[in-house]
Amino acid sequence: MTVQSKFDDGIMRQWACMVCGEIIVSVNRPDLCPVCDAEEDAFELVGVVKAEHAPEGEEFEGTVVVLGAGPSGAMACQTAREHSSKCRIILVGLEDALPYNRTKVSHTLDREELLADNASAMLLHPLEWYEQNRIELNLSMSVESVDVSAKSVSVKACTDGAIKSIPYDRLVVTTGANPFVPRGLIQTSSGDALTHEGVSNISVLRNISDVTGLKASIAGLTSAVHVVMVGGGVLSLEALPALLEALPTGSSVSVCQGSGHVLSSQLTKDNSVTFVKSLEKHTEGRVSFVLNSRAQRIVCDEAGTSLRASGVVVKTDGVERTLDADLVVIAMGVRPCLPRMEGEETLLPTLFRGTLVLSGHCQSVSSPAVFGAGDCCMVEGQTYAGTYSRALDTARVAGRNAVCLCETETGDMASMPSGPKALFGYKLHMWDSLMVCIGNVKPVDNAMVLSVPLKDGSAQCIFEKNVITGALLIGSDKLQGEAMQLVTAVRSGLSGEAVMTLVDKMANGTPSLTVLDCLQEAFSGESQANRKYLAFAKQADAEGLPNVAHVFRTSAAGETVHAHNHLDAMDGVGSTEENLIEAAEGEAHEFEVMYREMIEIAEASDHPNAKRALRSFKLATAVERTHHKHYLAALEAVRKGQDIPAGEWYICPICGHLEFLEAGKGEIPEKCVVCMAKGSTFIKIE
Numbered sequence: 303m304t305v306q307s308k309f310d311d312g313i314m315r316q317w318a319c320m321v322c323g324e325i326i327v328s329v330n331r332p333d334l335c336p337v338c339d340a341e342e343d344a345f346e347l348v349g350v351v352k353a354e355h356a357p358e359g360e361e362f363e364g365t366v367v368v369l370g371a372g373p374s375g376a377m378a379c380q381t382a383r384e385h386s387s388k389c390r391i392i393l394v395g396l397e398d399a400l401p402y403n404r405t406k407v408s409h410t411l412d413r414e415e416l417l418a419d420n421a422s423a424m425l426l427h428p429l430e431w432y433e434q435n436r437i438e439l440n441l442s443m444s445v446e447s448v449d450v451s452a453k454s455v456s457v458k459a460c461t462d463g464a465i466k467s468i469p470y471d472r473l474v475v476t477t478g479a480n481p482f483v484p485r486g487l488i489q490t491s492s493g494d495a496l497t498h499e500g501v502s503n504i505s506v507l508r509n510i511s512d513v514t515g516l517k518a519s520i521a522g523l524t525s526a527v528h529v530v531m532v533g534g535g536v537l538s539l540e541a542l543p544a545l546l547e548a549l550p551t552g553s554s555v556s557v558c559q560g561s562g563h564v565l566s567s568q569l570t571k572d573n574s575v576t577f578v579k580s581l582e583k584h585t586e587g588r589v590s591f592v593l594n595s596r597a598q599r600i601v602c603d604e605a606g607t608s609l610r611a612s613g614v615v616v617k618t619d620g621v622e623r624t625l626d627a628d629l630v631v632i633a634m635g636v637r638p639c640l641p642r643m644e645g646e647e648t649l650l651p652t653l654f655r656g657t658l659v660l661s662g663h664c665q666s667v668s669s670p671a672v673f674g675a676g677d678c679c680m681v682e683g684q685t686y687a688g689t690y691s692r693a694l695d696t697a698r699v700a701g702r703n704a705v706c707l708c709e710t711e712t713g714d715m716a717s718m719p720s721g722p723k724a725l726f727g728y729k730l731h732m733w734d735s736l737m738v739c740i741g742n743v744k745p746v747d748n749a750m751v752l753s754v755p756l757k758d759g760s761a762q763c764i765f766e767k768n769v770i771t772g773a774l775l776i777g778s779d780k781l782q783g784e785a786m787q788l789v790t791a792v793r794s795g796l797s798g799e800a801v802m803t804l805v806d807k808m809a810n811g812t813p814s815l816t817v818l819d820c821l822q823e824a825f826s827g828e829s830q831a832n833r834k835y836l837a838f839a840k841q842a843d844a845e846g847l848p849n850v851a852h853v854f855r856t857s858a859a860g861e862t863v864h865a866h867n868h869l870d871a872m873d874g875v876g877s878t879e880e881n882l883i884e885a886a887e888g889e890a891h892e893f894e895v896m897y898r899e900m901i902e903i904a905e906a907s908d909h910p911n912a913k914r915a916l917r918s919f920k921l922a923t924a925v926e927r928t929h930h931k932h933y934l935a936a937l938e939a940v941r942k943g944q945d946i947p948a949g950e951w952y953i954c955p956i957c958g959h960l961e962f963l964e965a966g967k968g969e970i971p972e973k974c975v976v977c978m979a980k981g982s983t984f985i986k987i988e
Contacts, residue, residue, distance in 0.1 A: 317345040328434040329387075346978045362705040363388040364471030367455055369445055369641060371395020373404060373690070374476040374676030374697040376426045381701030382474075383435045389705055391437045392468060394457055398442040399510060401426045405690055408541035410513050411520075411548045417510070424510075440468070448473065450669050451645030472671055472704040475658055476697060479636035479677035479687055481506035487532075487632075488600045490609070502608045504600065504630045507541055517548070519629060526552030527628035530614045532597045534559030535567060536728055538633035543732050545631070546588060554588045556625055558616050560596035568728050568739055569774070576760065577730075577737050577776050584733040592625065594618055600630055636687055638678040654680055663715040664700035675700040681718055692726040695719060722795040725772075729785075734778055738785040741772035741792045750798075754805045756781060761788060763805060768798040784808050786899055793895050821872045828865035832858045882937040889930040897923040921957040924976045928959060952984040 309315075309329055317332055331345050366382050366389055368375045379391050395401070402424040410417050410424075422428070432439055446456040446465065455468045481498075488496040488504065498504045505516040527550065531538050534557050546555065557564065563574035578591060595616035601624070602609045613624040638656040651666040652659040657680040659667050664681060666672040675697035677687040686692040695718060702716045727740030736759070745751050745764050749771070754761040759777010761784065763770055773788035775781055787808070791801055803819050839854035869875060876884070897919050904916040939946045949964040957977040961970060961984065970981040 315347055317347060328431060329436070330434045332434070333428075333430050346973075360707060361388050362386045362707055365390040365392065365469065366472045366474065366704050367392045367394065367468055367470035368474045368476060368701075369394050369448075369455065370476035370478055370676070370678075371397065371401045371439075371441060372476060372478050372676065373401060373426060374478065374693050375474075376401035377694050377697035378474045378476055378673075378675055378701035378704070379432075379437050380427075380435070381698045382705050383437065385702055386705040391435075392440060392470075393432075393437055394440045394443050394445060394455070394468070396442070396444055396460070397509060397511070398460075399425075400429060400432070400439075400441075402510070404509070407510060407513055408507055408537075408544055410510070411517060411541065411544035413544070417514075445477065445641040447642045447644050448475075449644050450649045450651065450672065453671060455641075470671075472673065474700050474704050475640065475672065475674040475678060476676045476700075477639050477641060477678050480639045481508045481512075481632060482635045482637045483632055484634070486599065487597065488602060488611075490602055496602060496609065498632060500609060501600075501602050501611055502605075503610050503628065504602075504632065506632050507537060508636070516629075516631070520548050520550075523550050523553075523628075526550050526554070528626060529553065529555045529629040529631060530625050530627040531555060531557045531631045531633055532600070532614060533557075533633040533635065534561075534564035534591065534593075535633065535635060536565065536730065537635065538631075539564065539732065540730055541631070541633065542589065543584070546585070554590070556590050556592050558592040558595045558597055558614065558625065560594070562594050564591060564593075565730075565737075568743065569737075570744060573743070573762070573774060573776065577735070580735040580759075580776060581732060584735070592616065592618075598622060600627075636677060638685075638687065640678050657685060660696075662717045662720075663703050664696050664718065665703060665715070673700040673704045686726070689726045689728075722771075722793050725792055727789065731779060734780075735776075736779040736781060736785065737774075737776050738789065739772070739774040740789050741770075742766075743772045743774045745772075752801075752805065754809055756784065756808060761805065761808065763788070763791075763801055765798050765801070770796050770798070770801045782903065786903065790895065790899065794891065818872065821868050825865055825868040825872070825874075828861045828868060832861040832865065835861065879937065879940050882933050882940060886930055886933040886937060889926045889933060893923045893926040893930070897926070921977055925958045925960075928976075932960065932962070951987040953987055954979050955983055955985055 315329060317328065331342055331347070333342050363386075368378050368382075368391065371393055372395075375393055375395065379393050382389065382391055393401075403426060406424050415423060417424075440457065442460040443457040444460060446458050448455050450473075453470050453473070455470060455473070456465060457468060458465045483498055483506065486495050488498060488501060490496060498506055503519055505519065506512050507516075529545065529549065531542075531545075538557060542555065542557075546553070549555075559566070563569070563571040564578060565574050569577065581589070595618045598615045598617050600611050600614050602611050604610075611627055611630045613626045614630060615622055615624050638658075640653070640656065640658060643650050643653075649669050651672050652668045658672075658674040658678055660674050660679050660681045661667050662682050664673050664675055664679070666674065676693040677685075679685070679696060681696055686696060699716045699718055706715055722741075725741040727738065730737040742749075742764055743762070746766070748766070750765040752763040752765065754763065756775075756777060758780050759775060761773065761775045764772035770792050773792050775785045775788055787804060791804060796804070799819070835854045835858035839851040839858070842848070842851035842854060875881065901916060901919050901923070904912050904919060907915075909915075936946050947964050949962055949967075952961045952963070952970055953959070954961075954974040954977060956979040957974060959974050959976040963969065970984050972981050973979065974981065974984075
């Protein structure tokens with residue numbers, strides 16, 4: 303059956319890439335797969351996105367204006383469109399570029415290919431995606447003000463200064479943050495204050511134009527220079543490898559930090575020292591860390607018709623001294639950037655320390671039509687400036703809730719994740735050195751710290767009340783697998799005993815197991831053996847050896863008996879309601895945490911099986927979501943004292959997708975909605 307490629311009904315559809323399994327949501331068939339570069343004819347229609355927030359036949363049809371065209375703004379647009387095919391979405395951005403991945407900005411210093419073709423390699427979506435999803439782009443526009451009473455945004459074109467008004471029904475503010483440059487930090491030799499934009503050899507690192515300016519400064523250098531980086535946090539260190547690579551041979555860098563160690567917001571002093579030492583073999587004396595030295599001012603002098611910085615004055619132990627500089631890079635963190643809000647006092651959004659104050663629904667606590675996400679917001683007292691993944695979480699929630707039918711009834715609204723899954727962390731991968739931290743890595747009173755020596759580094763686990771609440775790994779990038787295990791342990795809230803088993807295996811492969819650990823491992827082993835032997839039986843059948851296949855199947859049945867015995871000994875089977883809750887939580891963990899992290903590793907891997915692994919993980923992710931829904935539906939019935947309706951269940955033999963046909967109703971689909979396998983291959987589950 304041929305499926306048309308172009309539609310004009312505005313309905314969002316799910317398109318599956320038959321090469322890599324990527325699922326893309328858009329009205330029309332995508333032109334190009336962002337994962338494997340497969341072209342239009344590789345996509346098949348696998349489903350239609352329905353608005354989950356609205357009753358059948360109802361959907362939000364108003365105008366959603368998103369201010370800020372960064373990653374959070376793009377995600378808010380995407381999520382809003384996924385939940386409403388009828389609303390109008392307008393995206394307003396200050397830069398002239400489509401939304402791009404800001405985490406790659408510093409990498410462009412030494413990787414020209416990232417800036418090629420209008421930085422297409424960094425774009426979150428191509429232009430066609432915005433067109434297909436009917437997202438109206440208003441780029442190169444600055445936000446002058448927001449009138450919350452009139453529900454209108456005033457914007458000014460950066461090109462010609464023209465001002466226009468954009469009305470909205472719902473507003474999503476994702477204007478992000480600006481580089482933090484303290485007032486008076488940059489001065490002339492006579493003490494007059496300057497901004498960094500007016501000095502030719504001072505740069506910040508926030509967007510593509512910042513890096514383009516720094517690259518232009520470096521391009522004009524013909525001999526070794528000295529660079530002073532003001533700030534020793536994540537922004538500074540993640541740019542260091544690319545900066546050293548881009549500078550002329552023999553150049554050096556001084557990183558000045560006001561506290562006694564770099565990464566002071568993430569690490570203790572001892573852990574910071576350990577990480578810095580792991581970098582020394584790469585820096586070869588070209589980098590010095592000037593600690594306990596707070597920048598007082600950057601001195602600038604006239605150089606012809608322009609101003610140039612000549613040095614950075616720092617104060618160490620009360621004594622000022624000057625660090626000579628040919629270039630200065632300011633990386634002192636960020637500060638929220640919000641538009642000016644006007645209107646009736648009772649409607650004005652609540653602000654705190656320059657942030658938009660939001661509820662757990664990412665909705666303004668005082669202005670119901672205003673939502674927010676990303677660096678410019680405070681959600682239930684928590685800010686997420688500089689934490690990319692959590693900023694995107696806020697954008698998903700804000701975009702989803704902005705298209706709820708009623709802005710004042712929050713019962714159907716999405717909320718921010720909570721508990722261990724909500725913990726966020728940082729990752730620095732510099733040369734072949736790796737630092738990964740998640741959760742609380744600065745122990746509080748009564749916390750227990752477990753230090754674990756590893757072959758190529760070290761790890762620390764922090765426990766509170768016998769539950770892991772934070773983890774840190776420093777060492778070779780060969781430890782990425784171990785880092786993922788620690789991240790999963792923290793987000794799963796593992797007990798001290800379970801973590802001890804894990805880190806023992808990491809350290810020397812000789813774990814000290816409890817009886818419960820033994821049962822868990824035995825259950826896992828027998829369960830895997832059952833699945834493996836059934837796969838072996840299929841292969842024997844394919845080779846025309848039915849009797850050998852029978853041996854595998856009978857052995858698999860025996861392993862099932864063993865696994866059930868072990869599970870029973872663990873008291874692993876509860877009431878049906880308890881079992882449904884555990885099953886639903888397990889499925890949710892798989893598609894929300896486990897497979898997401900595995901997909902990231904597969905995408906970054908050059909292993910010959912990486913593409914097959916990526917497809918397998920993505921198919922499993924899609925199917926686990928449907929399993930989760932089935933369990934929730936069954937749980938709802940059981941809680942009402944009922945069984946689910948009678949009917950027939952069919953399984954796709956390719957991806958495991960389940961189709962339920964209520965007695966006397968429906969028929970098997972022509973193709974599997976997940977993997978596009980023929981419906982005729984579905985197997986009835988007796």
